[in-house]
Structure formats: C-alpha cells, structure tokens
Amino acid sequence: MTDITRDAEITTTEGQSGFPFIAATVLTIVVVCAAFGPWLAPHAADAISLRDAMTPPAWEEGGESGFLLGTDNLGRDILSRIIAGARVSVVIAAYAILLSGGIGAALGMIAGYFGGVPDSIISRLIDVQMSVPSLPLALLFASVLPPGEGMVILVIVMTYWTWYARIVRGEVLSLRERDFIALAKVAGVSTPIIFIRHLTPNILNTMLVLATLQFGSVIVFEAGLSFLGLGIQPPQVSWGGMLSDGRNFIEVAWWLITIPGIAIMASCLASNILGDWLRDTFDPVRRQL
Amino acid sequence: MALLDIEDATCHFDMPSRQVVKAVDGVSLSIDRGQTMALVGESGCGKSTLARLILRLEPLTGGAIRFDGEDVHHLQGHALKRFRAQVQAVFQDPYSSLNPRLRVGAIVGEPLKAHGVPRRELSARIDAALTMVGLPSQAAKLYPHEFSGGQRQRIAIARALILRPALIVLDEPISALDVSIRAQILNLLQDIQSELHLTYLVIAHDLALVEHMSDVVAVMYLGQIVEWGNSETLFSDPRHPYTQALLAAVPRPDPTFPRARGHVTGEIASALEMPSGCRFHPRCPDAIETCRSIAPLEHMVAPIHKAACHLVDSAS
Numbered sequence: 001m002t003d004i005t006r007d008a009e010i011t012t013t014e015g016q017s018g019f020p021f022i023a024a025t026v027l028t029i030v031v032v033c034a035a036f037g038p039w040l041a042p043h044a045a046d047a048i049s050l051r052d053a054m055t056p057p058a059w060e061e062g063g064e065s066g067f068l069l070g071t072d073n074l075g076r077d078i079l080s081r082i083i084a085g086a087r088v089s090v091v092i093a094a095y096a097i098l099l100s101g102g103i104g105a106a107l108g109m110i111a112g113y114f115g116g117v118p119d120s121i122i123s124r125l126i127d128v129q130m131s132v133p134s135l136p137l138a139l140l141f142a143s144v145l146p147p148g149e150g151m152v153i154l155v156i157v158m159t160y161w162t163w164y165a166r167i168v169r170g171e172v173l174s175l176r177e178r179d180f181i182a183l184a185k186v187a188g189v190s191t192p193i194i195f196i197r198h199l200t201p202n203i204l205n206t207m208l209v210l211a212t213l214q215f216g217s218v219i220v221f222e223a224g225l226s227f228l229g230l231g232i233q234p235p236q237v238s239w240g241g242m243l244s245d246g247r248n249f250i251e252v253a254w255w256l257i258t259i260p261g262i263a264i265m266a267s268c269l270a271s272n273i274l275g276d277w278l279r280d281t282f283d284p285v286r287r288q289l
Numbered sequence: 290m291a292l293l294d295i296e297d298a299t300c301h302f303d304m305p306s307r308q309v310v311k312a313v314d315g316v317s318l319s320i321d322r323g324q325t326m327a328l329v330g331e332s333g334c335g336k337s338t339l340a341r342l343i344l345r346l347e348p349l350t351g352g353a354i355r356f357d358g359e360d361v362h363h364l365q366g367h368a369l370k371r372f373r374a375q376v377q378a379v380f381q382d383p384y385s386s387l388n389p390r391l392r393v394g395a396i397v398g399e400p401l402k403a404h405g406v407p408r409r410e411l412s413a414r415i416d417a418a419l420t421m422v423g424l425p426s427q428a429a430k431l432y433p434h435e436f437s438g439g440q441r442q443r444i445a446i447a448r449a450l451i452l453r454p455a456l457i458v459l460d461e462p463i464s465a466l467d468v469s470i471r472a473q474i475l476n477l478l479q480d481i482q483s484e485l486h487l488t489y490l491v492i493a494h495d496l497a498l499v500e501h502m503s504d505v506v507a508v509m510y511l512g513q514i515v516e517w518g519n520s521e522t523l524f525s526d527p528r529h530p531y532t533q534a535l536l537a538a539v540p541r542p543d544p545t546f547p548r549a550r551g552h553v554t555g556e557i558a559s560a561l562e563m564p565s566g567c568r569f570h571p572r573c574p575d576a577i578e579t580c581r582s583i584a585p586l587e588h589m590v591a592p593i594h595k596a597a598c599h600l601v602d603s604a605s
Contacts, residue, residue, distance in 0.1 A: 041580050051543040151319050178384060178386075179380045179386035180386050180387055180388040180396075181387065182341075182344075182346055182378075182380070183378060183380065183386055183445075183448070184399065185344075185346060186373065186376070186377060186378050186546070187344070187373065187399055187400035187401045187403050187448070187452075188369075188370055188373030188374060188400065188403045188404060189400075190403070193403070197388075197391070197399075198388055201388075201390035201391075202388070202390055203313060207502070
C-alpha cells in the first residue's frame with residue numbers, strides 16, 4: 001500500500017516538468033520594466049534630490065514610502081534606476097543573442113555540413129577567437145571605439161558566437177549522418193532547403209538552451225564591463241554601473257550595492273531555469289512523458 | 290536495355306594513415322526494368338556503399354553507373370532532378386530515416402514539394418500514398434515518434450513511392466524490424482512492386498529473406514561480386530564456396546535436411562589489407578595454391594549464372 005503511494009508520487013513529480021512560475025515571473029517583470037520603464041518608474045532615473053540622499057529602503061528605520069528601495073548618494077530613487085537599468089540589460093542581451101546566435105549557428109552549420117576546407121577555416125577562426133580573452137578585447141575596443149551600447153554588443157557578439165558555432169557544428173556533424181538527410185538528397189531536396197527544414201529545427205533546442213544561458217551571462221558580462229567603466233556610460237543607467245557607484249558607500253548604505261546585485265542574480269538565475277524548462281517542453285519526444 | 294547498368298564501379302576512401310579502403314572494387318551489375326535484384330553479403334562487404342553510389346550519395350572513384358542510359362555521376366541541373374525523381378530509397382533504420390521534427394504528412398510529401406508539384410495536389414497524393422502502405426490518412430498529422438518501428442517503415446515506403454519512381458533501393462528494409470512484422474513489410478513491398486511496376490534493388494545480409502522475393506541474386510565479398518545468377522539456380526546450385534557457406538548457414542526448420550558442406554571460419558578481412566589472389570582464400574575451405582596468388586575472374590558457369598572462383602569450371 002505504502003509502496004504504491006510512493007510510486008504514484010514519484011511518477012507525478014517526474015512526469016510533469018512543472019512550469020517554473022517564479023522564474024517566469026521574474027523574467028516577465030524584467031521584460032515589462034524594459035518595455036514600459038518610463039511609465040512604471042515612480043521617479044525619473046536621473047532626478048537628483050540631495051535632501052533625500054542616502055534614504056534607506058522603506059522598511060528600514062528612517063525609510064520613506066516615496067522611495068521604496070531607498071536612494072543613492074545623490075538622492076536618486078533606486079527603484080526607478082533598477083527599472084531603467086533593466087531596459088539596458090534586456091536590449092543589449094536581445095541584440096547580442098540574436099547576432100551571436102545567428103552568426104554562430106550559420107557558421108557552425110556550414111562547417112559541420114560541408115566539412116573540408118570551409119570547416120577548417122571556420123574551426124581555426126573559432127580557435128583564434130576563443131584564445132582571445134574577452135576582457136582585454138573589451139579594453140582594446142573601449143580605447144578605439146566610442147563606449148556605449150554598440151561597443152558592449154560588439155564585444156559580447158565577438159566573445160559568444162564561438163559558443164554557438166562550436167556546439168552547432170558538433171550537432172550538425174552527427175545530424176548530417178542521419179538517414180533523413182541522405183533521403184532528402186535522394187528526393188532531390190536542395191541544400192538551402194535541407195538547412196532550413198532539416199538542420200535548423202533539429203538544432204533549435206540547443207540554440208534555445210544556449211540563448212537562455214547566454215541571457216544570464218550577457219547580463220553578468222555587461223554588468224562587469226559597466227562596473228569597470230568600459231560599458232554603459234553615465235548618465236545612462238545600468239546595473240553594473242550602479243554596483244560600481246555603490247561600492248564607495250558599502251559600509252554606510254548596503255542597499256546601493258545589494259539591490260542591483262539581486263537584480264543581476266535573479267534575472268540570470270531565472271533565465272537559466274526557464275531555459276531548462278523550455279528545452280524539455282519543445283522536445284517532441286519528451287513532450288509525451 | 291537494362292534500367293540500371295553498373296560498369297566496373299569502384300569507390301576507394303583515402304584514410305588519414307595514407308591507406309586506402311577499397312569499399313567497392315570493380316563491381317559490374319545490371320538490373321532490368323521490373324526485376325528485383327538482391328545484393329547479399331556480410332557486414333562490411335561494401336553493399337551499402339554500392340547502394341550509396343547508385344543513389345549518388347558518395348563519389349565514384351572509377352567506372353560508371355548508368356541509369357536509363359545516362360551516366361548518373363555526371364548528371365547536372367534538370368537531368369539530375371529527373372534522376373532524383375526516378376530513383377528512391379528505403380533505409381534500414383526507420384528511426385533515423387524520418388526527421389523527428391516534421392509531421393508525417395510533411396515527410397511523405399517532401400519529394401513532391403522538391404519536384405514542384407502544386408500545393409493543392411499535395412494532400413490528395415499524400416493520402417493516396419499513406420493508403421497504399423496501409424496507414425490511415427490521419428497519420429499525416431502526427432509526428433514520427435507516435436508510430437512503431439513497422440509503421441515508421443511504412444511511412445518511409447510511402448515517401449519512397451510517392452513520386453512513382455522506376456527504381457527503389459531497399460537497404461536492409463526489414464532487418465531492424467521485429468520478426469513478427471517482417472513478413473507484413475515484405476508482402477507490402479511485393480504488392481506495391483506489382484501494382485506500380487517497380488524495379489527493386491534489395492540489400493540484405495540474410496539469404497533466406499530474399500529467396501522468395503528476388504529474381505536475380507548477387508553475392509558480394511570484400512568489395513567484389515563473387516557470384517551472380519538467377520535466383521532459382523543460385524539457390525539450388527550455388528557454385529562459389531562463399532555462397533555455399535552462406536546458404537549452409539541458413540537455419541532450416543527440417544532436421545532431415547542434409548547439412549551442407551563448407552564451413553567458413555574467421556572474420557571478413559579488413560578492407561585496408563586485402564588478401565592477395567582470391568580475396569576469400571584465407572577463409573575458404575577448398576583453397577588451393579593458385580588462390581593465394583591469382584585473383585579469379587568472373588566467368589559464366591551456366592546460363593544466367595556467373596562465379597569468380599578458380600575451382601568452378603566455365604560452362605562450355
């Protein structure tokens with residue numbers, strides 16, 4: 001009797017990969033903030049009010065209900081700045097993922113499918129790119145190009161396209177040996193159609209997992225660049241820049257550094273959890289479980 | 290004129306170690322329209338490579354393959370497209386031959402789309418093909434993983450016949466299936482053949498399975514044809530020691546059936562290090578001195594029956 005109940009429990013927990021509500025909610029909030037930030041924020045992100053400087057969050061002693069998450073050393077509302085920073089993070093992540101994913105997947109597919117000379121060229125290019133550390137590359141670009149969103153996206157794309165290219169190449173190497181690819185050729189299907197109909201849908205899972213993982217790491221990477229002053233420049237708001245500003249006051253105002261830190265961590269974690277769930281759901285074989 | 294004419298076809302692969310794998314080494318065969326030819330041999334003898342050469346999935350390194358008089362490996366543009374509509378294939382593993390991301394309707398209809406059949410005709414023709422292989426037309430809306438191995442092979446057959454090709458290459462079409470459904474699939478293939486006047490090239494490693502299906506049998510060993518002949522004569526009077534051994538290995542459900550002579554031991558030799566002389570001599574129970582040094586030539590041993598063996602006399 002007890003055994004039967006235990007088995008039933010095991011089946012339900014394993015059988016249904018439950019929708020990750022918390023992760024999805026966190027990401028929805030981040031995306032809504034990015035899209036509608038200026039209408040949601042209680043204050044302007046750059047509104048300076050020295051009288052309200054260093055107000056702690058509302059639940060702390062001395063907090064004010066007008067500044068829910070407190071203010072910084074210039075009296076700017078932290079909540080409004082977090083909302084404005086979400087826009088920067090999401091826009092950069094979206095461009096970086098689309099560009100690096102598109103470029104990486106296209107080159108990876110070509111290398112894996114055709115092999116030979118195209119494969120050698122692309123694989124060597126990947127090796128060269130992976131041997132270049134991303135931070136010195138960012139320093140180089142920062143000294144040559146005007147800093148800002150465009151430069152951050154360029155550095156991220158150059159760093160991350162190799163992820164996609166390498167993994168997609170490997171997937172396509174095994175896919176092209178599958179009989180349905182040979183049969184498509186036998187049926188007279190042209191090479192571009194083989195890429196679109198047979199290769200792309202079969203690497204989409206991998207791409208999705210990589211993209212969600214990358215969403216998290218792009219946010220961390222962008223925050224890192226901005227923290228070092230190489231990325232988003234003031235007066236534009238970014239979570240990394242907020243961390244950097246708050247660092248000077250870490251002993252007197254913990255919220256300046258903790259709140260952007262939580263924003264970075266929560267969105268990174270949420271995108272990873274959601275990505276795992278999406279992968280399980282989109283796989284038609286596992287969907288039946 | 291033969292529908293498919295293979296003339297001294299070779300396919301050599303260069304290995305990184307500078308060795309050469311002679312997967313197919315001087316094969317000549319021809320198949321007439323409406324015939325079923327069986328190609329049998331052990332794993333690794335090159336029969337699948339030969340199938341891939343016929344389908345133009347591997348490059349020829351020598352010789353020629355002609356389909357309906359045209360050199361398959363020199364076709365370009367429209368002529369190649371015409372060839373692709375005429376020759377289709379069914380492979381061994383029905384799990385690998387259907388794209389898991391496409392619905393069955395898209396899989397079966399893909400050859401039609403590739404050859405520019407108008408969209409409005411697609412669903413009727415997909416229905417007809419599914420009906421022909423004994424599947425309901427609702428199957429078109431499902432994904433491959435919702436079907437069993439035998440049903441998947443039916444889907445693969447529906448796809449192969451939807452363009453009404455002249456030749457279908459069947460590469461071990463039933464060996465991945467459960468024993469209980471093999472007969473069903475074999476019967477289905479025979480019904481379709483007589484209905485559509487198809488020509489089959491069946492590749493198998495098991496002689497018993499092709500015995501009642503083929504008109505002509507070719508036996509392959511290490512990249513070469515060792516015996517070729519009319520199915521009846523070859524099965525009743527095998528001449529080459531290798532064919533005799535293959536037939537002796539077929540289990541008979543009759544204890545009084547006389548045990549055939551000819552025991553073959555050991556493994557098929559590596560295609561990297563071909564034995565000298567006759568390639569079969571290290572395993573041949575009847576090998577004589579000549580076999581070690583001189584490769585035997587294929588010669589007529591009876592009407593519609595050739596063998597490549599020093600011990601078999603030519604027909605006068």
